[in-house]
Amino acid sequence: MNSLSQQFRYAIRQLAKSPGFAIVSVLTLALGIGANIAVFTVTNAVLLNPSGIPNSGNLVALRAKYGGLADLSNIAISAPDFGDAADGNNIFAAAAVMNGTTFNFSRDNLNPELLNGAQVSSQYFDVFEVRPALGRSFTAEEDQPGAGLVAVLSNEAWKKRFAGDAGIIGRSIILDQRSYRVIGVMGPEFRWPNQAELWIPITLPPARYHDQDHRYNEYLFGVARLKPGATIQQANVYLNMKAEQNIASEGSGSYGRVSGWGMFSVPLTEFIGGNLRKPLTMLLAAVGMVLLIACANIAGLQIARSSARQRDLAVRISLGASRWTLIRQALIESIVLTIAGLALGFVVALALAPLLLRGLPPNLAEYLHLSFTGPVLFFIVIVAAVCSLLCGVVPAWHRTQSGWFGALHESGRSGTSGRGSQRARSFLVIAQVALSLLLLAGAGLLFSSLKAVETVETGFQAYGVASASFSLPKSVYEKDETQAAFLTSLEDRLRAIPGVQSAALVDSLPFSNNGGMASFAIQGRPKGPNDPGPHGSIRVISPGYFATLRIPFQQGRDFTDGDRKTTEQVAIVDEVLARQYFPGQNPVGQHIGFGDKGPWFTIVGIVSHARANSLEADTNEGFYYFPIAQSPTRSASLLVRSSRPAENLTAELASAVRAGDSSIPIYDVKTMEERVNESLVGRKFVVILLGAFAALALLLAALGIYGIISFSVRLRTRELGVRMALGAQRGKVLQLVLLQGLWLAAIGIVCGIVAAAFLGRLFSSLLFKVSILHVVPWLSAAAMLIATVLLASYLPARRAASIEPMKALRTE
Numbered sequence: 001m002n003s004l005s006q007q008f009r010y011a012i013r014q015l016a017k018s019p020g021f022a023i024v025s026v027l028t029l030a031l032g033i034g035a036n037i038a039v040f041t042v043t044n045a046v047l048l049n050p051s052g053i054p055n056s057g058n059l060v061a062l063r064a065k066y067g068g069l070a071d072l073s074n075i076a077i078s079a080p081d082f083g084d085a086a087d088g089n090n091i092f093a094a095a096a097v098m099n100g101t102t103f104n105f106s107r108d109n110l111n112p113e114l115l116n117g118a119q120v121s122s123q124y125f126d127v128f129e130v131r132p133a134l135g136r137s138f139t140a141e142e143d144q145p146g147a148g149l150v151a152v153l154s155n156e157a158w159k160k161r162f163a164g165d166a167g168i169i170g171r172s173i174i175l176d177q178r179s180y181r182v183i184g185v186m187g188p189e190f191r192w193p194n195q196a197e198l199w200i201p202i203t204l205p206p207a208r209y210h211d212q213d214h215r216y217n218e219y220l221f222g223v224a225r226l227k228p229g230a231t232i233q234q235a236n237v238y239l240n241m242k243a244e245q246n247i248a249s250e251g252s253g254s255y256g257r258v259s260g261w262g263m264f265s266v267p268l269t270e271f272i273g274g275n276l277r278k279p280l281t282m283l284l285a286a287v288g289m290v291l292l293i294a295c296a297n298i299a300g301l302q303i304a305r306s307s308a309r310q311r312d313l314a315v316r317i318s319l320g321a322s323r324w325t326l327i328r329q330a331l332i333e334s335i336v337l338t339i340a341g342l343a344l345g346f347v348v349a350l351a352l353a354p355l356l357l358r359g360l361p362p363n364l365a366e367y368l369h370l371s372f373t374g375p376v377l378f379f380i381v382i383v384a385a386v387c388s389l390l391c392g393v394v395p396a397w398h399r400t401q402s403g404w405f406g407a408l409h410e411s412g413r414s415g416t417s418g419r420g421s422q423r424a425r426s427f428l429v430i431a432q433v434a435l436s437l438l439l440l441a442g443a444g445l446l447f448s449s450l451k452a453v454e455t456v457e458t459g460f461q462a463y464g465v466a467s468a469s470f471s472l473p474k475s476v477y478e479k480d481e482t483q484a485a486f487l488t489s490l491e492d493r494l495r496a497i498p499g500v501q502s503a504a505l506v507d508s509l510p511f512s513n514n515g516g517m518a519s520f521a522i523q524g525r526p527k528g529p530n531d532p533g534p535h536g537s538i539r540v541i542s543p544g545y546f547a548t549l550r551i552p553f554q555q556g557r558d559f560t561d562g563d564r565k566t567t568e569q570v571a572i573v574d575e576v577l578a579r580q581y582f583p584g585q586n587p588v589g590q591h592i593g594f595g596d597k598g599p600w601f602t603i604v605g606i607v608s609h610a611r612a613n614s615l616e617a618d619t620n621e622g623f624y625y626f627p628i629a630q631s632p633t634r635s636a637s638l639l640v641r642s643s644r645p646a647e648n649l650t651a652e653l654a655s656a657v658r659a660g661d662s663s664i665p666i667y668d669v670k671t672m673e674e675r676v677n678e679s680l681v682g683r684k685f686v687v688i689l690l691g692a693f694a695a696l697a698l699l700l701a702a703l704g705i706y707g708i709i710s711f712s713v714r715l716r717t718r719e720l721g722v723r724m725a726l727g728a729q730r731g732k733v734l735q736l737v738l739l740q741g742l743w744l745a746a747i748g749i750v751c752g753i754v755a756a757a758f759l760g761r762l763f764s765s766l767l768f769k770v771s772i773l774h775v776v777p778w779l780s781a782a783a784m785l786i787a788t789v790l791l792a793s794y795l796p797a798r799r800a801a802s803i804e805p806m807k808a809l810r811t812e
Contacts, residue, residue: 004332007328007329007332008332008336010329011329011332011333011335011336012336014333015333015336015337021301021707022337022340024301024703024707025298025301025337025341025391026337026340026341026344027341027344028294028297028298028341028700028703029294029295029298029337029338029340029341029342029344029345029387029391030341030342030344030345030347030348031290031294031345031348031696031700032287032290032291032293032294032295032341032345032387032700033291033294033341033342033345033346033348033349033383033384033387034344034345034346034347034348034349034352035287035290035291035348035349035352035693035696036284036287036288036290036291036345036379036383037345037346037348037349037353037372037376037379037380037383038348038349038352038353038356039280039283039284039287039356039689040284040376040379041349041353041370041371041372041376042280042353042356042357042360042368042370043280043281043283043284044371044375044376044379045357045368045369045370045371046272046273046276046280046360046368047269047270047272047273047276047277047280047281048269048375049269049371049374049375050192050269050272050368051191051368051369052189052190052191052192052369053128053190053192053268053272054128054129054130054189054190055128055129055130056268056269058225058226058228058230059127059128059223059224059225059226059267059268059269060223060224060225060226060232060235060265060266060267060268061221061222061223061265061266061267061268061271062077062081062082062085062095062222062223062224062239062263062265063075063076063077063222063263063264063265063266063271064076064077064078064081064218064261064262064263064264065260065261065262065263065264066259066260066261067259067260067261067262072517074266075218076218076219076220076221076222077097077218077220077221077222077263078214078215078216078217078218078219078220079097079204079208079209079211079214079217079220080208080209080210080211080212080214080215080246081215081218081220081222081263082095082097082121082209082220082222083209083210084239084242084243084246084263085222085224085239085242085263086209086224087242088235088238088239088242090227090230091226091227091230091234091235091238092224092225092226092227092230092235093224093225093226093227093228094123094126094127094224094225095123095127095222095223095224095225096120096121096122096123096124096126096127096222096223096224097120097121097124097202097220097221097222097223098118098119098120098121098124098193098202098220098221098222098223099118099119099120099202099219099220099221100116100117100118100193100195100196100221101117101118101119102114102115102116102117102471102635102667103115103117103175103176103198103471104175104176104177104471104473104663104664104665105161105173105174105175106174106663107174112658112662112663112664112665113161113665114471114665114666114667115157115161115175115197115198116195116196116197117175117196117197117198117199117200118193118196118198118199118200119199119200119201119202119203120138120199120200120201120202121143121201121202121204122138122139122140122142122143122201124137124138124199124223125137125138125152125186125190127223127224127225128190128192128223128225129225130186130187130189130190131187132152132184132185132186132187133155133185133186133187133188134158134166134168134169134184134185135152135169135182135183135184135185136183136184137152137183137184138150138152138183138199138201142201143201143202143203144201144203144206145203145204145205146203147201147203148181149178149179149180149181149200150180150181150182150183150200150201151173151175151180151181151182151183151198151199151200152182152183152184152185152186152198152199152200153168153182153184153185153186153197153198154185154186154190154191154196154197154198154199155185155186155187155188155190155191156188156191156197157197157198158185161197168182168185169182169183169184169185170182170183175198175200176471176473176474176475176476177473177475177476177663178473178475180200212246212249212250215246215256216255216256216261223268224265232265232266232267235265236264236265239262239263239264239265240262240263240264242263243256243261243262243263247261255533275682276360276682278765278766279682279683279685279686279766282686282690282763282766283686283689283690283693286439286442286689286690286693286694287693289435289438289439289693289697290439290693290696290697290700291383291386291387292390292431292435293431293432293435293436293697293700293701293704294700295386295387295390295391296390296428296431296432296435296704297428297432297700297701297703297704297707298334298337298391299390299391299392299393299428300424300425300428300429300704300707300708301704301707301708302330302333302334302391302392303424303425303428330392331388331389331392331393332392333392334387334388334389334391334392335388335392337391338384338387338388338391339384341387342380342383342384342387346380349372350372353370354370356689357370359681359684359685359688359689360681360682360685425708426744428704428708429704429705429708429744429748430744430747430748430751431748431751432697432700432701432704432705432748433701433705433744433745433747433748433749433751433752433785433789434748434749434751434752434755435697435701435752436694436697436698436701436748436752436785437748437749437752437753437756437781437782437785438752438755438756438759439690439693439694439697440694440697440698440777440780440781440784440785441752441756441777441778441780441781442690442694442763443687443690443691443693443694443777444776444777444778444780444781445763445767445770445772445774445777446683446686446687446690446766446767447687447691447777448770448774448776448777449683449766449767449768449769449770450680450683450684450687452768452769452770453615453616453680453683453768453769454615454680456611456615456616457611458510458511458610458611458615458676459551459608459609459610459611460510460549460550460551460610460672461549461550462549462671462672462673462675462676463672463673464641464642464643464646465548465549465639465640465641465646465671465672465673466639466640466642466646466647466649466650466653466669466670466671466672467509467637467638467639467640467668467669467670467671467672467675468637468638468650468653468654468666468667468668468669468670469509469635469636469637469638469666469667469668470635470636470637470638470657470664470665470666470667471634471635471636471664472486472634472635472636472661472664473634473663473664474634476661477634480565480632481565483632483633483634484564484565484628484629484632486660486661487505487542487628487629487632487636488561488629489660490505490638490656490657490660491503491504491505491542491543491544493656493659493660494638494640494653494656495544497640497642497649497652497653497656498644499642499643499644500640500641500642500649501641501642501643502544502547502548502640502641503544503548503638503639503640503641504541504542504543504544504545504547504548504549504638504639505541505542505545505628505636505637505638505639506539506540506541506542506545506628506636506637506639507539507540507541507628507633507635507636507637508539508637509637509639509672509675510549510610510611510612510613510672510675511611511612511613511614511672511675511676511678511679512613512637512668512675513613515537515538515539515612515613516537516538517535517536517537517538517621518535518536518538518594519533519534519535519594520533520534520535520536520592520593520594520624521533521534521592521593521594521595522534522581522590522591522592523590523591523592523593523600524591534577534580534581534592535621536573536577536580536621536622536623536624537612537621537622537623537624538623538624538625538626539623539624539625539626540625540626540627540628540631540632540633541559541625541626541627541628542559542627542628542629543558543559543560543561543563543627544558545559545625545639546558546607548639548640548641549610549639549641549672550641551607551608551610552607552608553605553606553607553608554575554606554607554608555586555588555605555606556572556588556603556604556605556606557604557605558572558605559572559604559625559627561629563627563629563630564629564630565629565630567630568602569599569600569601569602569630570601570602570603570604570626570627570630571592571601571602571603571604571624571625571626572603572604572605572606572607572624572625573587573592573603573605573606573607573622573623573624573625574606574607574608574609574610574622574623574624574625575606575607575608575609575622576609576621576622576623577621577622577623577624578606578622579622580622581622587603587606588603588604588605588606589602589603590602590603591603592624601626607625609622609623610623613679614679615676615679615680616683616768637668638653638657638666639672640653646671646672646673647671650666650669653666653669654666686766698784698785698788701785701788702788702789702791702792703792705741705744705788705789705792705793706792706793706795706796709737709740709741709792709793709796709797710795710796710799713737713796713797713799713800730801730802731801733797733800733801734797734798734800734801736797736800737793737796737797737800737801738790738793738794738797740793741789741790741792741793741797742786742789742790742793744789745785745786745789748785749782749785749786753778756772760772760773
């Protein structure tokens, strides 16, 4: 221990003698380590340990799929699907279903508020292995139709809405004008789904869980906990077996068989990560490259320092220092640098992680909680160990190579560094250039992809349109007639707002990530033996919807106020659905329905296709629309196009809704431009971050190249002096040093391109209408690297060209 302590003190003294090297090394490591900790902390919060789910291990999401239908490979499950899964007692310790919903909550009926909630089955909290902090959870008897109305509050809602009153247990609250008794309050550690402020029983009839008539009515989120020792592969084998049994019971040529229906499970953390899994994984890899560049930078400088100290090291070897002593000393120096860099890097991470969180989609970032404990601490330890090894192993190996004994003679004669030292430094520079090329070209490709996405047409005009959502309480608006009456009168009030040019209602707003898909039948057209039947995205709209969003009509008419429940049932299809299922025909006048026996809806018009959820991932499914007066809904959204700024209409939209029912609040108030822009948040987040990491990598590579070439020039002072004494021109010396840097850059660029050829397939899945071979980003990245190398090499080259030959020859 005394020897180790002495070596640490010696390492600190040696670093103190080179303050420039020590400061640059610590700052370099701080940036690399800080960026890695920040990105991993966000990745941990999103993908590995989502906030609000304490015991996430062994939790799986239960999903359904239609292999024969596009874009239905991972969807919600039906009640019978869940019944089959829950029967797997040898696989699942507990299982539950959830249906997200909203409630209108008001204490005085004057200031209604919206509460996000969830309807859940009785084992829901058992699946997550959580218990209420106050009170209790639901019993199986309370999860039955006709049972008393009870609710469990989230900890946040309890504090925010009820000031943390412990006496809330047993009291009643009014939700959707019905009285619910509060029986429990969850602890702050549980918040799933993240936006839920309360939970109520789902109260599905027990027979529904095995009713084959509801097999393909998928609207529930299923979650289960695997038994100890059970694997997700075993769970999927069981679910696939149950799916095959159900398909077989339907007979040959069944819908399930033809459509490729099935069930499966995925880890809950993987399901939650969703579309962010690939981008965050890529960012983690990118920031890892930055750390590798930083470590290569420091290792190169360490080798250069060793070359400058070769006479001192040779003396130590000649006096009896063992190889292990030299290796340990090099590693200790790197450990000292890593500890200092880690301390400063943690400060960088604390500042950077919240900024990264703001770049995530708002509906996700709002509920995430960053933690620097647990897995993050383990990651920090791993990063510190890797940095210590990467920064110290190569210099340590270099110190123990043969030839150091000759340094006593070499230093006296020539002052040049050995070929091994030069090769090691050159290899590290090449590695930095190659990694920097990958990051720069990757950022360029993603930027080009973002620009390609932004040029995609939505199919509607978002500018000047305000939107909001509302929900009608079931206790008051249970019947279609009362729903239709409220919605019709609301349309009139919206149109009467000053400055409003048109207004409409819809069951699901574009770019809200909601809305359903359904199969339908075409009258007079039988399905083939292997045909799952036509299907498409379904929307329920009011007259004026197409005019408000300015979706062009191609043929036929729009819905009118005369399309009522008692009139002819009508529908409108878009051009994509018309091409898919009415090729070479005129759909107008034909009939569609949801069964071979009807009721049938007459197609009265064809409109242009409008994108539903994303500019880059349109479903490519056709749409069919029904009038909201004929198919009313309790949850709807409103749209108004106005000559006034859309963001200034919130109060008047709320007043228009509350004029029909003072207990109904509006929520999710946004302009349509905001909704479209939010669909690009994830892609912009990745582009900005990868661009920042690429810039950091370029800076670190420039510092590394500058430092290594500077050391090289200093070590070659006598050689360059001899060259100039023998007649070499200063321009030739300048050219010699610059060419050294360019040659390393060229090799690094080639190596980077070769590495990209192996990684291209993984990266291409993140691109949109841009090939991995797109030339401009690669040429731009190569040009930036060459310019950076020339700039980093110029100052040492100019210093070399200014060497006085006689002065250089006199130096030892």
